[in-house]
Each structure stands twice: as C-alpha cells, then as structure tokens.
Amino acid sequence: MEIRRQDIHNSDIPLVCRACEARHGGVCGALTSEQLSELNKHSVRHRLESGAEVIGQGETVVNYSNIMRGVVKLTKVMADGRQQIVGLQFAPDFLGRPFLEESAITAEAATESEVCNFPRAVLDRLVKRTPELEHKLHRQALKELDEARDWMLTLGRKTAQEKVASFLYLIATHIDPESVDRSAFELPLSRADIADFLGLTIETVSRQFTKLRKENVIRIENNRHVTVPDMERLMRYAGND
C-alpha cells in the first residue's frame, strides 16, 4: 500500500524541491509551497569538487546554501597560516550565518558535494515574514552551538588519542544519518584536515590511527575506509564514558 505524504498542494511544490533530499530535513521544510516556489526561482543547484570554496573568511555573504550531498568544513585561519576547522556540516544542513554582512569563516567542500544556493536577500526577506523559518534557523544555530561546545572540551582537555577516537566517533554518528549500521564508513577528511580539526599535526594523527589499528579499535582499508568492530569501545577511547 502506498503512503501519501502529508504535504498540502504537493503538486505546487517545485519539481526540483520535490526530489531534494534536504526538503524535509533542512530549512525549506518550514516554507509553504508558494514560498518554496519563490525561493526556487532564485536558487541554483551546484556541484562542488572536493576542496572547492563556498565562501572565504572576510568575504561578503551574498548566498546562503543548503547542503544536499556531501560534507562541508568550516575553517578559521590565523595571519601566519595556522588553521583550525571550527565546524563540519553534513547534508541536509543549512549553510550560512544570517544577519551578518561579512563571513567570519571559510566554508569549503570536504568531499565532492552538492549544494543549493539562494541569494541572501531573498531568504532574509522570507525570514522576516515567516516565523516558522526563523524558528528552524534558530534551532540549527543552537545545534551548531551545542556541537561547538562539545568540541571545545575535546580541543581543550583531551589527549591526542582521545581526540582521534572522538573524531572517528563523530564521523561514525554523522556521516549517514539514514544508515543503521554505523560501524563502517568512509572518512570525509584527509589526514591534514583531521589534524586541523583536532588541533594536532598530521604526524600525530597518523600515529594515533596506527595505534588504534594495532589495538583493534578500528580497521582501516585504503586510508579512508574505516570499520569499527565495537562502537562502545571506541567511545571509551574517546573519553565519553
């Protein structure tokens, strides 16, 4: 038996939106079909190569985006080049900092990705008229804040081993929200990116991977494919008792 979606006027929803994975998880779910149509008129779907920049630190924000597929990293850079990843966003997250002219961070595709861009001005106008949309954005901001604070504990107080285990646990639980089996996944970040996420060097990250592998906490194939035989054990290594 077929189950019908509860959307009202489903047929009025733009075709591309109907097919969009982010439709129900992301901010677009807060919009009526008319609003969705309006936003859709101005939006452009985009494929991003791994490493492609969405916006640079200090640049003027002209677009917001929804991540439709892939992983986007948010980074901050110091004048001398030291770099820190301050956030990882997964589909179907909203990407952007409302109410600010200039971006305080760089957003860059960590993997090959797909995003749906729409002009800042159009969404800002919609937000003013649609409390439910602001509510969604507010919730997303709070979620990011919770994640940032969790990560501050990791950065400030955990050992290198705990940091690497925490990272693996984070990826295992975020990479594919649909999947039931979280024990096997592809790392969306290179060793260099992982180091920038954890406040470590690539050498230290590599050594900790080797150590976790030797202690059978994880298995690694082709540098990027990770298997976790015992998730509870990984959690203990991450210091999350």
Place this chain on the structure above:
Amino acid sequence: MEIRRQDIHNSDIPLVCRACEARHGGVCGALTSEQLSELNKHSVRHRLESGAEVIGQGETVVNYSNIMRGVVKLTKVMADGRQQIVGLQFAPDFLGRPFLEESAITAEAATESEVCNFPRAVLDRLVKRTPELEHKLHRQALKELDEARDWMLTLGRKTAQEKVASFLYLIATHIDPESVDRSAFELPLSRADIADFLGLTIETVSRQFTKLRKENVIRIENNRHVTVPDMERLMRYAGND
C-alpha cells in the same frame, strides 16, 4: 537636561524592569509592556555568590535567566573530572538553552552576580507568540556560536602565551561594555578558572602571567587587577594581527 526614553507606555512597564539594566540589552527588550508584565509576575531576581551554580550538567531546565550583573561561566566536565569552560556570559546576556529539556552544561557564577529567573514554560509560551522575541534569542545564539568558534581556534592552534594574552584581550573588551577605557579591569576568574577556559594548567597560566608582566605587556596588582598599557601590543601577543 533630562532625556526621555522612547518607550511607548513607559508607565505600564513593571517597576523592577524599568530599573533593570538588562531591559534594553537583553531579550526583554523584545517584549511589549503587557508581555513584560506577564513575565514579571513569574520572575524572581536573585543574588548569586561567586561559585553558586545556576544549573548543573544533566539537570532538567526549569528556568531561564537574564544576567543583570556579573559574569557566568559555562562548563563541561568529563567523567574523570577534567573540565573545560565553554563559554563566558556577561550582563545583560540571556542565559539558557531553549528547546532542550536537559542542560548539556553547568552554569555557575564566576563572580558575585545578579540574575533574573523566569520559568521555562512561561518564556517558551511567549516565544511561540512573539517572533521578535525568537529573533532576539536567535541573534544571541548566533553571537554565542561566533564566540565559540573564535575560541576553538584559540584552543586548537594557539600557544600558551597566545592563549593567556587572548583571554586578557577578551576580558578587556567584554567586562564593561559601557566603559571607554578598557585598559584597566578586574579579572572575573581565578587562575584555576582561567586554566579551565584555556585548556592549560594553573601553573602554566601563572608562568605566562609572569612572563607578560616581565615584558611589560600587562601590570598586575593584587592578583586580580590588570592594567594594559598598550592594547595593540596585547593583541599582537594574542596572535590577532
């Protein structure tokens, strides 16, 4: 000559609110006088000793607060006792995590403080009916997110010296938003708290203070009173070029 406030129906505003410093800076500024009266019926002003807990990690959130005076620290603790301060909030900040039953952090007065508590349920009801209020809370969440991300760079990539200088710069610019002269201030945190904020030990913090003092970047009297002769120089020591 006396200058009149632009508030409409100023006389309808509860007396305690009229005198409240947080009235215009905090979330209450988004409310009409009637809403303010309703909220005020349920709110209780409270004096907090330094160290007093507002809410504990894992506890059920029953109250939100406005900070009227003082500094509140937000901390996370690991099972083995390692601790990290993940946020500092100054008057007239809003204190609380909307839309979540259980607090993920501990909030504790860092200095002798004063807060205005109101029941979660009452504010949640007001938020639903008042888009402008949700907008204010949204902006506050985004501000906290920006601050958290700035701090992640400090925690992950800065040296002990840069961390301590960054902390001093943060306090200098946040402790008294009114004051023009930011070059002299009281530290709201003990050395132990500063260590927990910076992901360092108290010994390392103390040594860096001594070093900054010997290099004439700061002067310290009575352990808590700091003078900064050249703010630009402090900023350079903090790595913010």
Place this chain on the structure above:
DNA sequence: GCTTTCACTTGATCAAAATCAAATGGTGGC
C-alpha cells in the same frame, strides 16, 4: 611499464606544557 607525485606512515630528536614539589603572599580569624 616506468616514473612522478602526493598522501600517508614511521623514526629520531626537540620543545612546550604537564606534573610533582615547595615556597610565597595576601586575607580572615582570633
């Protein structure tokens, strides 16, 4: 097929911050 390149790993050494230990100094109680 061979070379080049790039990401990653491994090894040796070094430096920064942690740890362990003791001294100092200011504050409140008597």
Place this chain on the structure above:
DNA sequence: GCCACCATTTGATTTTGATCAAGTGAAAGC
C-alpha cells in the same frame, strides 16, 4: 599582631606531541 588557610608563584623533572627527516605505497602521466 600572629596564625592558618588558600590562591598563586616558582622550581625541577617528565611527558606529550611537534618538528625534522626519511621512507612507503598507490594513483596518474608519459
């Protein structure tokens, strides 16, 4: 004023992770 207590500083040593320096291994180009 003197003592006790606590926060802070200072000193000696150790540890962790950074740095410097080679290696390895897989994929891309010729």
